Amino acid sequence: MVKDRVAIVTGAASGMGKAIAALLDREGAIVIATDKVMADGKGPLADNSPGVFVTLDVTRAEDWAEVAALAQARYGPPSILVNNAGILHFASLLETSPEQVRAIMDVNFMGAFLGIRTIAPFMVRERRGAIVNICSIDATKATNGVAAYASSKWALRGLTKAAAMELGPLGIRVNAVHPGGISTPMVRDGAMTDAEFDAIYHDIPLQRAGLSEEVAEAVLYLASERSSYCAGTEIVVDGGATVGTYYAQLPGYPDPR
Ligand SMILES: NC(=O)c1ccc[n+]([C@@H]2O[C@H](COP(=O)([O-])OP(=O)(O)OC[C@H]3O[C@@H](n4cnc5c(N)ncnc54)[C@H](O)[C@@H]3O)[C@@H](O)[C@H]2O)c1
Numbered sequence: 001m002v003k004d005r006v007a008i009v010t011g012a013a014s015g016m017g018k019a020i021a022a023l024l025d026r027e028g029a030i031v032i033a034t035d036k037v038m039a040d041g042k043g044p045l046a047d048n049s050p051g052v053f054v055t056l057d058v059t060r061a062e063d064w065a066e067v068a069a070l071a072q073a074r075y076g077p078p079s080i081l082v083n084n085a086g087i088l089h090f091a092s093l094l095e096t097s098p099e100q101v102r103a104i105m106d107v108n109f110m111g112a113f114l115g116i117r118t119i120a121p122f123m124v125r126e127r128r129g130a131i132v133n134i135c136s137i138d139a140t141k142a143t144n145g146v147a148a149y150a151s152s153k154w155a156l157r158g159l160t161k162a163a164a165m166e167l168g169p170l171g172i173r174v175n176a177v178h179p180g181g182i183s184t185p186m187v188r189d190g191a192m193t194d195a196e197f198d199a200i201y202h203d204i205p206l207q208r209a210g211l212s213e214e215v216a217e218a219v220l221y222l223a224s225e226r227s228s229y230c231a232g233t234e235i236v237v238d239g240g241a242t243v244g245t246y247y248a249q250l251p252g253y254p255d256p257r
Pocket residue numbers: 010011012013014015016017034035036037056057058059084085086087088107111134135136137178179180181182183184185186187
């Protein structure tokens with residue numbers, strides 16, 4: 001369902017972006033995998049893939065313009081954009097500096113805004129496009145320690161709704177994915193075992209952390225025509241974390257500890 005579509009994925013050197021780019025590539029899309037880190041080789045893409053891995057800092061409008069020009073010149077107009085790049089900073093609200101808030105907003109919110117602002121016009125000309133913004137369950141509630149991050153993700157969720165309203169009539173569907181706790185370098189100490197990391201999530205219904213590949217499946221659905229009637233919607237991929245609290249200590253309930 002995404003075969004031969006030109007797809008741009010940000011933050012594709014690691015974690016979910018890497019898994020999303022790889023899945024779209026396997027499904028036959030022509031993927032322009034991007035990241036602010038110096039990109040070389042095929043990155044997350046298969047060796048024989050038609051796509052490329054290039055450097056794009058989402059906060060730099062000139063980088064976006066370069067990637068748009070590359071897409072148009074080499075492959076044709078992009079019709080899928082996945083705004084995935086993000087950063088996280090743990091700090092209490094009272095210890096978060098204005099500079100830290102600006103830095104997080106710049107990547108998590110402005111990066112996606114610049115992406116939409118640059119890439120959507122190509123989609124509008126074709127009357128065809130799907131944009132997927134990777135928000136977070138922190139865009140549906142609040143958690144202590146991530147005030148700046150959560151605010152940036154609520155802003156991105158708002159942008160998703162506004163963009164869906166404005167671009168829907170022009171043939172572009174804009175939707176969001178809200179991952180829960182996913183095993184990536186952003187949140188996982190490299191020294192932790194899988195069991196130790198999963199243990200953090202024992203009080204959610206699925207009792208484990210998620211995998212990047214599980215989030216990528218939701219992105220594939222929203223990027224493809226299988227979701228042709230979805231606009232401004234949100235898919236939560238969180239093992240049930242936002243459903244409620246699972247009390248494993250109640251008698252008769254499975255307790256993985
Ligand atoms: N891991 C989680 O539990 C979790 C949960 C909810 C939402 N998310 C969101 O999912 C997305 C992917 O996160 P991840 O967990 O895979 O993290 P990650 O740290 O593994 O990957 C993030 C990637 O974004 C890139 N990046 C950072 N700043 C950039 C910039 N200015 N321009 C371009 N690329 C930049 C990094 O180089 C990195 O490759 C992020 O938006 C994150 O906020 C993560």
